[in-house]
Amino acid sequence: MRGARGRFGDRLLHVYTWLIILWLSSPIAVMILFGFNDKKSKSNTSWQGFTLKWYGELFEISDLTTALRNSIVIALVSTVITVVIGTMLGLAVGRHRFRGLGATNFLVFAAISTPELVMGASLLSLFVSGNVPRDGNTIIVAHVLFSLSFVVVTVRARVITLDPSLEEAAKDLGATAWGTFRQVTLPSIMPGVLAGAMLSFALSIDDYVVTSFVNGSTVTFPLWIVGAVKTGIPPQVNVMGTLIFGIGVLIAVANAVAARRRA
Amino acid sequence: MKRLTPYLLALPSWLWLAIFLVVPMVAMASVSLQTGNAIDGYAMTFSFSNYADALGRYSDQLLRSLLYGGLATVAMLVIGYPVAYWIAFKGGSRKSVYLFLLLLPFFVSFVLRTISWNFLLADNGILFGTLKGWGVLPEGFHVLATTVAVVGGLTYNFLPFMILPIYVALERVDPRVVEAAQDLYATRAGAFRRVVLPLSLPGVFAGVLMTFVPATADPVNAQILGGTANTMIGNIIQTEYLTNLDYPTASALSFTLMAILLVGIFIYARALGTENVLEAAAR
Numbered sequence: 001m002r003g004a005r006g007r008f009g010d011r012l013l014h015v016y017t018w019l020i021i022l023w024l025s026s027p028i029a030v031m032i033l034f035g036f037n038d039k040k041s042k043s044n045t046s047w048q049g050f051t052l053k054w055y056g057e058l059f060e061i062s063d064l065t066t067a068l069r070n071s072i073v074i075a076l077v078s079t080v081i082t083v084v085i086g087t088m089l090g091l092a093v094g095r096h097r098f099r100g101l102g103a104t105n106f107l108v109f110a111a112i113s114t115p116e117l118v119m120g121a122s123l124l125s126l127f128v129s130g131n132v133p134r135d136g137n138t139i140i141v142a143h144v145l146f147s148l149s150f151v152v153v154t155v156r157a158r159v160i161t162l163d164p165s166l167e168e169a170a171k172d173l174g175a176t177a178w179g180t181f182r183q184v185t186l187p188s189i190m191p192g193v194l195a196g197a198m199l200s201f202a203l204s205i206d207d208y209v210v211t212s213f214v215n216g217s218t219v220t221f222p223l224w225i226v227g228a229v230k231t232g233i234p235p236q237v238n239v240m241g242t243l244i245f246g247i248g249v250l251i252a253v254a255n256a257v258a259a260r261r262r263a
Numbered sequence: 264m265k266r267l268t269p270y271l272l273a274l275p276s277w278l279w280l281a282i283f284l285v286v287p288m289v290a291m292a293s294v295s296l297q298t299g300n301a302i303d304g305y306a307m308t309f310s311f312s313n314y315a316d317a318l319g320r321y322s323d324q325l326l327r328s329l330l331y332g333g334l335a336t337v338a339m340l341v342i343g344y345p346v347a348y349w350i351a352f353k354g355g356s357r358k359s360v361y362l363f364l365l366l367l368p369f370f371v372s373f374v375l376r377t378i379s380w381n382f383l384l385a386d387n388g389i390l391f392g393t394l395k396g397w398g399v400l401p402e403g404f405h406v407l408a409t410t411v412a413v414v415g416g417l418t419y420n421f422l423p424f425m426i427l428p429i430y431v432a433l434e435r436v437d438p439r440v441v442e443a444a445q446d447l448y449a450t451r452a453g454a455f456r457r458v459v460l461p462l463s464l465p466g467v468f469a470g471v472l473m474t475f476v477p478a479t480a481d482p483v484n485a486q487i488l489g490g491t492a493n494t495m496i497g498n499i500i501q502t503e504y505l506t507n508l509d510y511p512t513a514s515a516l517s518f519t520l521m522a523i524l525l526v527g528i529f530i531y532a533r534a535l536g537t538e539n540v541l542e543a544a545a546r
Binding site: 009010013014016017020021023024025026027028030031034044045046047084085086088089091092093095096097098100104107108110111113114115116117118119121122123124125126128129130141142144145148152202205206208209212213221222225226229233237241244245248249252256 | 268269270272273275276277279280283284285286287288290291293294342343345346348349350353359361363364365367368369370371372373374375376378379380381382383385387388389392419422423451472476477479480481482483486487497500501504505510513514517520521524
């Protein structure tokens, strides 16, 4: 009797899990669908027929195109900086005991747990106090700041599992310190570095809150969208969102397939 | 050289974190005590009354943020726990597929997702417009610009951050422990309450931390889904900083918000035991 009720409960939870997945995905479906909407009126909120027009006119709104390009450039630059300095710190905290290790871990944790709003507000306080003009550079500074800890954490997790005897073997065989790093250490921590890089790119291209404080007159993709809410979001935004979504999912799936093949 | 290696490796990040995380906090503390105006500039006067003024003016929005953040967190816990439970214990070989599906929304910009809800919930949009057309809903029915819309948006946007840590904790529970409880004549509910639930508490702790803080401080959902009656403290801080250029008021509010969240985390951590905090922090 208990078994039968248990199975019924499991089935109920199974259906429930799918309902939650459906709920979480429904705005994505709406976004994709309305990228194909042949709208005639100004607002893009009711379905008026299928068209591929917006895919053809994807870059017709020049401000929007600039904003998207800014977002991509900022994400690329900040990811490169974050990955380089974050991997270095990940190696330091994952492998060495040194003075200030505790303080370093605290700072890394503090950077993750500071609310975005407070981070943006405090950076603006600094820039205002120091008369620093706000532009793409200040956005990059901020994006490196909030991505850094995520790279450190993913790299550290990988470094901890490293077998130190491999590096010793390389050195015994006459490899230089740099050669050992390039040919032994880096390849083995690469999955952590790549995961950190993808995470910081995703965090950067998606950020609205921190960026809104430090952008000056530079507009990014999320900032442009929020600015356009009052006047109505053009279908091109849906198309760009759909393309970013598609590329992201493709990369993630390819990554998962490659990882499974390696295993 | 060998002894210097960790310091050289850490140096760039140290500088970045010191200059752009620690110094800005000091700058914000300093700005919050200044007086003046946007045109002539602000000067340090150690004016602690800035805090009293800011809180006097915006206590409603501050309390509303804590309320909305709290409501959304409770909703996420209630909605998310069963999902994490089912995937951890019954997901079988397809666990990673379910987790991937739960993370699917993160491939769409946070702002764009929230705007899609604005689309979906529009007064005469595809959902309510159609239902009103059929006469199922009264003409005046609306969800946008209500508390439900904002709390619902927060719940929607941060739900995966609640599910994942709980899933990680539950996944580590050995099913044999649950079987042992049932062999010892515990009911299903009893085994859950006395075995599974306590073992999942570190995950719940991490989940609450990862959702309450960002939900309370979020300005996006209130801006896109709420009306003027649902303004949260995040919107006020943005407006004061960026539109009114009233830096002292905005800084004082940011500091107050951060202090409340820190004290809240501390009390919450003490109530649940410090081991859980360390465990959550270490992850």
